[in-house]
Amino acid sequence: MNPKIEAARAALGEVRSGMKLGLGTGTTAAEFVRLLGEALRARTLTAIRCTCTSEQTAAQARHEAIPVFPLHELAPLDLVVDGADEIDDGLRMIKGRGGALLREKIVEIVEQQAARFIVIADESKVVSRLGVSRLPVEVTPFALEVLQRRFEAMGIDPLLRMREGTPLVTDEGNRIFDVLVPATEDIATLVDTIRDHAGVVETGFFPHEATEAVIASAGGIRWMRR
Numbered sequence: 113m114n115p116k117i118e119a120a121r122a123a124l125g126e127v128r129s130g131m132k133l134g135l136g137t138g139t140t141a142a143e144f145v146r147l148l149g150e151a152l153r154a155r156t157l158t159a160i161r162c163t164c165t166s167e168q169t170a171a172q173a174r175h176e177a178i179p180v181f182p183l184h185e186l187a188p189l190d191l192v193v194d195g196a197d198e199i200d201d202g203l204r205m206i207k208g209r210g211g212a213l214l215r216e217k218i219v220e221i222v223e224q225q226a227a228r229f230i231v232i233a234d235e236s237k238v239v240s241r242l243g244v245s246r247l248p249v250e251v252t253p254f255a256l257e258v259l260q261r262r263f264e265a266m267g268i269d270p271l272l273r274m275r276e277g278t279p280l281v282t283d284e285g286n287r288i289f290d291v292l293v294p295a296t297e298d299i300a301t302l303v304d305t306i307r308d309h310a311g312v313v314e315t316g317f318f319p320h321e322a323t324e325a326v327i328a329s330a331g332g333i334r335w336m337r338r
């Protein structure tokens with residue numbers, strides 16, 4: 113049993129023909145996109161329209177012959193399905209290890225763009241304290257060096273995200289620092305301080321976006337709801 117596939121399958125069970133969907137980014141979201149493509153080809157689902165949280169997902173969706181539209185043509189969405197890097201028991205999350213945090217945040221603001229946002233994940237993503245891994249912070253290239261200096265002074269050890277030997281460029285043309293979340297610090301307060309800096313575009317802290325999560329493990333599926 114592959115927990116990522118089982119979580120994706122459970123979320124697919126919530127999709128109805130005619131829905132407008134938001135498709136997430138990452139290996140778990142990719143399983144959902146694959147299963148959705150299968151369902152469309154088998155015609156167990158019809159008239160589905162989707163928008164994507166990254167160019168990578170859009171390429172996969174097109175490969176699966178899933179109809180893809182710009183966000184503004186579909187919003188408000190009926191449902192968004194995406195993965196997460198860390199989830200706490202209040203359904204707060206850290207996302208962005210796949211580098212798509214900004215478009216994910218835009219698509220997944222529930223009050224603004226979507227009626228429901230289901231997170232799909234395996235049990236390893238559930239944590240008692242957010243910040244086990246680093247928090248992604250997307251910044252404009254112009255502010256890169258000065259923000260690096262500021263974050264160093266804050267003691268949060270900014271690591272510039274690299275890909276194939278050069279700084280990663282996001283779909284929106286920005287860069288990403290992965291910063292520490294000190295155990296002594298409340299993540300919401302830390303994020304407020306980080307966001308106060310001009311040049312910070314977004315962080316991977318998603319405090320209230322998810323309406324529910326489906327968590328898969330060898331023992332089966334469990335739902336977390338707000």
Ligand code: 5RP
Pocket residue numbers: 136137138139140141194195196197206207208209210211212213216
């Ligand atoms: C991408 C994300 C992903 O949803 C997150 O990194 C989870 O990925 P995976 O399912 O591969 O573990 O936020 O920016």
